[in-house]
Amino acid sequence: MSCDFNGDGISDLGVYDLATGQWYARTAAGKVLLWGVSWGGPGIIPVTQ
DSSP states (O other): OOOOSSSSSHHHEEEEEEETEEEEEEETTTEEEEEESSSOTTTTOOOOO
C-alpha cells in the first residue's frame, strides 16, 4: 500500500503480511522505516485513511 508512514508528505511503500501480521515499509528514497514490525495479527486486514 502507499501511505505517508513518516509524516513527510510523500507517499511511502508499505507491505503487510497477512500470515504473520507484520509490516514492512520504505520511504520513496529507499530508507527502511519498518521491517517485520508486528501491528495486528495473522488474518487481520489493514485499513488506510
